[in-house]
Amino acid sequence: MVEKAIESMAASRDVNASADNVIEVRDLVVGFGDRTVLNRVTFDVKRGEVFGFVGGSGSGKSVLLRTIIGLIPRRSGSMKVLGTRLDAATEEERRAIERRWGVLFQQGALFSSLTVLQNVQFPMVEYLDLPQRLMDEMAAVKLDMVGLSRADHDKMPSELSGGMTKRVALARALALDPELVFLDEPTSGLDPIAAGDFDALIRTLQQTLGLTVFMITHDLESLHTICDRVGALADGRVVNTGSIESMLASDNPWVQSYFRGRRASAYHTRPANSEA
């Protein structure tokens, strides 16, 4: 039902595609010292999709994400997030945009001096003027949605396992009902079962809340199961964007070795097996 609604929304929006891009990056150049990390990177992320970004270790994926959310300055190029050019935005506009996105950092980045519940409430306290009772209730709802029980609410971040940390961080990223969520390697460091659960959780939340997800990942399973479109970064450039099928069909050597390498073979032989 929701999928249908999203599909129809997507179909109606294809007409004016540019207005429908949640993230628009054009010719982005980022570097440190005399090293250029990102060289004229261009891509779009459309509303309501799960966009996966892949690239080798050290290829600049995290730098790209941190540039988009404004933690690293860029050298040239332009970026538009949620229809606003962040570099031209005033402090107030920036704050308004920041309220509409959520970020899940690779290590969770939970505030170690706050409890789980306080971590989730932190954005609410910062951005909204809500009664404490409502914040308690909403934080409990968000934590429940990511699968944490009441018993975990008063734990400190140092007492949490890797998977729980990621869940709390996701709940915090979703605290303000954002339209756009950035996920930096959400399944890294999780066992395959936990990673699969986390993928399913992201998909469910994305569908029920109508989120746009920009996700950096190394996890081929995530790419195959939840990403609508994938972008590949190699040598500081986006070498390919499109569906998993178009990645498999790409003749770029890096993309080929990533998606058709030995570790990936389980995935692209699977459809053939099922057909047989």
Added chain:
Amino acid sequence: MGSPPSLAARLGTDQTVLTAEGSWTIDHAHDLDGLIDQTLRQAPAERPVVVALDRITNLDTYGAWMIERVVRARETGIGKARLQGLPDRYRSLYEEIRSTEHAPPPAASSPTPLSDHLANLGRGTVAFGHELAAYASMLGALVLAIGRAIANPQSFRGTSTLHHLDRVGWRAVPIMVLITFLIGCIIAQQGFFHFRKFGADAYVVDMVGILVLREIGVLIVAIMIAGRSGSAYTAELGSMKMREEVDALRTMGRDPIDVLILPRIIALVIALPILTFLGSMAALYGGGVVAWLYGGMSPEIYLQRLREALSVTHFEVGMIKAPFMALVIGIVSCVRGLAVKGSAESLGAETTASVVKSIFLVIVLDGLFAIFFAAVDM
């Protein structure tokens, strides 16, 4: 943003109809919070409530929770709430919220203030006992490590010790000399200012000499080292502990005491007496400068008075204390460093505790030494 939300109540004879309109989203969460409570109070508790939702234009998790709040408020009793006309596009969102845990958050138990204080006192006492035990066990572990290093000199970390000696000794020289020089100046100035009133100028030199060599020199240097190097030891070991480096060492068959702690403490035990010596000399020099410029006492006379007032004993008393103070600072800072747990807050707390406790113990030790030296006539 959308149009502001509203919730209109129409009271019927058999049921109450609440009509929800507008944008039920996070931007209006504050208004909604009051609106829900207010409207629910209007609706008679014994009649069922129907919530008509077909005019809602926007809904997010905050709005969905508000609807759910109405439903949950009427869950018990006879006047149950029923939803009507929820737009299809929001159905899965509402179901997600609906399925969240029902139990209200447990009320925090508040013990009486007195029992709270007593419990804290008890906990503090036990923690203090544990802490002393930790220092004693670290001392024991150090003795064992020294034994191992003597039995097998190859295993001793000479390079590491030299590195730490450079950091805590050599590089600390300028600041230690400067501070003790200034302290020497201040003591002499105060001495001249007050002793002059009853014509005891000449005894200022005795006071400066004895005070600096026996107490001030070693105390100032030890306190400075506790702040400068003890805190660094705690922070280094603490962050190594946080990043599991200490555990990694252990799995590779290396005892962290041998590799990390022994070189650091030996460096301190060597550096502190040297710094104490330099510091004491700088303080005496500072006293001399003030005596000359402020007290009108020529350097020759100052040196002559010093020679008469001081004996080697005074110098020995100060120097004997230095290595023991170094040991206390080293043990406290290393124990606190290894006590760091996962969080950044704990690293800060342990570093603070390390500095405060090592300074406190240095002063306690100084008092014990004063009693000891008085007993042995030094």
